[in-house]
Amino acid sequence: MTNSFPIGWVLRAGTADFAVGCRVLEPNVPQFGDMVKVPLTDSSAVFGLIYNVQVEDDLAVRQLILAGELEPQIIKDQRENRLVPIELSILTVGHQQDRRISHGLPPQPPLSLDKLTICSDADLRAFTRVTDYTYRFDYLRLVLNATHAPTDELLIASLNRAAQAQPPEIRRRFLLAAGRELARLMSLDMMRLDGILQRIKPEQE
Amino acid sequence: MTLKLNQVARQIQTMGQDLAQQKPERDEALVRAKRLLHNFATEFSTLANLIDRAEKIDDRFGWVGAAPAGEPLDAAFSLPNCPEQITVIASDGSQILPDQHAIYPYYLINIGSITYQHGSNQTPDPFNPEPDLNYQPFDDQGRLISSAEINVQRDLGELAVLLNRVQQLDTPPQPVVTLLDGPLALRVIDLPFDQQKQYQTAYIEILTDLQRQQAWPAGYIDRPRSTYLLSLLHLASLAPETLTEDALRRNPFRQLTDLDLFGFLEPGQRSALFAIKAKNLQRYAALGHAIHFFYLNVGRDKNTPVLARVEVPGWLAADKTSLEALHAVLVRQARLTGGYPYVLARADELAVISSEERDALEMMIGIEMRRQGLKPEISRKLQSKKSYRS
Numbered sequence: 043m044t045n046s047f048p049i050g051w052v053l054r055a056g057t058a059d060f061a062v063g064c065r066v067l068e069p070n071v072p073q074f075g076d077m078v079k080v081p082l083t084d085s086s087a088v089f090g091l092i093y094n095v096q097v098e099d100d101l102a103v104r105q106l107i108l109a110g111e112l113e114p115q116i117i118k119d120q121r122e123n124r125l126v127p128i129e130l131s132i133l134t135v136g137h138q139q140d141r142r143i144s145h146g147l148p149p150q151p152p153l154s155l156d157k158l159t160i161c162s163d164a165d166l167r168a169f170t171r172v173t174d175y176t177y178r179f180d181y182l183r184l185v186l187n188a189t190h191a192p193t194d195e196l197l198i199a200s201l202n203r204a205a206q207a208q209p210p211e212i213r214r215r216f217l218l219a220a221g222r223e224l225a226r227l228m229s230l231d232m233m234r235l236d237g238i239l240q241r242i243k244p245e246q247e
Numbered sequence: 248m249t250l251k252l253n254q255v256a257r258q259i260q261t262m263g264q265d266l267a268q269q270k271p272e273r274d275e276a277l278v279r280a281k282r283l284l285h286n287f288a289t290e291f292s293t294l295a296n297l298i299d300r301a302e303k304i305d306d307r308f309g310w311v312g313a314a315p316a317g318e319p320l321d322a323a324f325s326l327p328n329c330p331e332q333i334t335v336i337a338s339d340g341s342q343i344l345p346d347q348h349a350i351y352p353y354y355l356i357n358i359g360s361i362t363y364q365h366g367s368n369q370t371p372d373p374f375n376p377e378p379d380l381n382y383q384p385f386d387d388q389g390r391l392i393s394s395a396e397i398n399v400q401r402d403l404g405e406l407a408v409l410l411n412r413v414q415q416l417d418t419p420p421q422p423v424v425t426l427l428d429g430p431l432a433l434r435v436i437d438l439p440f441d442q443q444k445q446y447q448t449a450y451i452e453i454l455t456d457l458q459r460q461q462a463w464p465a466g467y468i469d470r471p472r473s474t475y476l477l478s479l480l481h482l483a484s485l486a487p488e489t490l491t492e493d494a495l496r497r498n499p500f501r502q503l504t505d506l507d508l509f510g511f512l513e514p515g516q517r518s519a520l521f522a523i524k525a526k527n528l529q530r531y532a533a534l535g536h537a538i539h540f541f542y543l544n545v546g547r548d549k550n551t552p553v554l555a556r557v558e559v560p561g562w563l564a565a566d567k568t569s570l571e572a573l574h575a576v577l578v579r580q581a582r583l584t585g586g587y588p589y590v591l592a593r594a595d596e597l598a599v600i601s602s603e604e605r606d607a608l609e610m611m612i613g614i615e616m617r618r619q620g621l622k623p624e625i626s627r628k629l630q631s632k633k634s635y636r637s
Contacts, residue, residue, distance in 0.1 A: 102592070102596070105584055105585055106584060108585055109582065109583060109584050109585035111582050111583050112583075113365075113583065114368055115363060115364070115365070115367075115368065115369065115370065115371055116371075116583060116589065118369075118370040118371070119361075119363075119373075119593070122370050123370065123371065123373050124593075124596075
């Protein structure tokens with residue numbers, strides 16, 4: 043995943059999460075669980091996870107549906123030309139200052155109209171890597187504590203996506219490390235933990 | 248809440264009662280008008296004679312009405328097949344009028360347009376020319392430009408954009424309809440005479456260019472309130488020897504509009520064609536663009552007609568094949584949204600200036616003025632209004 047073009051612009055933001063307006067959903071972009079980045083300056087950025095993609099209500103679209111004569115050109119016009127209101131909700135999970143990436147909430151949220159890009163594979167690796175063989179998953183606590191996001195599904199989608207960004211030979215090691223961190227954080231809720239682990243289980247080597 | 252709804256409630260009740268009381272009289276007038284429509288349906292020479300006399304009554308009076316265009320007045324024409332491939336281009340405009348209380352009394356015109364190629368599977372092509380910001384909105388005597396003149400400039404811009412879009416088409420051989428929201432003729436009546444002539448000349452030149460490009464200009468008027476045909480029917484009801492300005496002014500059908508006459512149009516049908524007779528449209532006729540119109544039921548439901556008036560130039564009205572294609576594609580376009588041409592709805596969306604956009608524009612103007620060492624300020628009155636209304 044190497045999309046560096048902006049997929050949307052910040053509509054409103056708080057320290058813990060923010061919303062982004064998006065013109066149109068490109069094929070496969072953006073997806074629930076994608077890690078995204080909002081560059082604030084040349085050297086700083088905010089990282090987050092997409093936890094909701096909402097196609098807003100639109101009276102014009104309602105009218106077209108009621109009329110029931112949807113020519114292919116209309117569908118193309120609505121999807122490609124109109125400012126179809128699509129809103130992405132992003133859970134903030136980290137930030138970058140110079141080359142240092144921290145897990146946790148940033149000192150300042152993004153501002154209105156800051157650009158949102160999908161994190162590249164290199165960004166995803168940088169976000170979780172400590173050394174070639176060790177990883178950090180401090181951000182998982184923020185996800186687990188989010189009350190307004192479907193946290194379990196978000197963890198599963200984002201960890202599987204992050205694993206895909208790793209070289210094939212270390213994906214298993216990455217997921218095992220993530221599973222261990224989840225086990226530590228969720229030791230009092232074994233049923234829920236098991237549900238998540240079952241779905242991020244690495245393939246047997 | 249400043250409007251005392253409890254106080255206006257009594258007036259609303261009176262209004263409802265008055266409207267209900269007027270209904271029998273209105274219904275009776277409608278019956279008489281419809282009878283005249285049928286009785287004079289093919290009395291073309293009688294009507295031509297009456298129109299001729301009415302137009303000559305007094306130069307200052309200027310009779311305005313409809314004239315038959317060779318089709319029985321009460322005719323209805325069924326929905327023709329729509330051409331497989333036909334292009335419809337619409338444009339619409341919006342404006343910010345100059346406000347002497349704003350930081351500067353600028354005005355701005357924004358035009359939106361969209362090209363929709365039926366049968367091509369191509370994505371419709373929206374287009375916004377650069378908005379026209381005018382910061383010298385004063386006439387020779389230093390008076391602020393009138394809103395009527397800005398509206399005329401906007402309408403002229405809408406037609407110019409249609410011509411521009413026609414010229415940009417890659418595949419001109421298929422029919423191209425160029426559609427405006429509102430009457431086809433430019434409304435210049437509120438301007439001084441020399442300006443009327445100047446703007447009308449420029450507008451008619453573009454109409455001629457569209458004709459040269461083989462595009463079909465049309466104006467689409469949703470829920471029209473015009474009474475051209477009722478004027479004709481009133482004229483028809485008068486004996487030739489009683490024709491006077493006074494008699495013509497005493498129109499018994501003033502509670503009605505032409506729209507009331509066309510409830511008989513079945514879904515998809517159009518009415519007969521008529522020419523508009525009006526002094527201020529004579530230049531159009533003289534240059535080959537005599538304004539004609541027909542009514543059109545774009546609805547699907549037999550019990551709920553959705554009527555519009557469509558204006559076209561005379562040369563298009565005379566070409567029955569083109570007129571059929573126009574008839575068909577307008578119904579097709581209107582049915583896409585449930586009663587109003589899709590391209591016009593989109594052109595409006597592309598043109599409209601929201602209050603947020605206007606605020607942003609004024610902020611940009613303020614920043615630039617400050618950068619240039621100027622001191623932009625809104626008036627005390629506007630400041631006060633903003634304070635009290637927020």
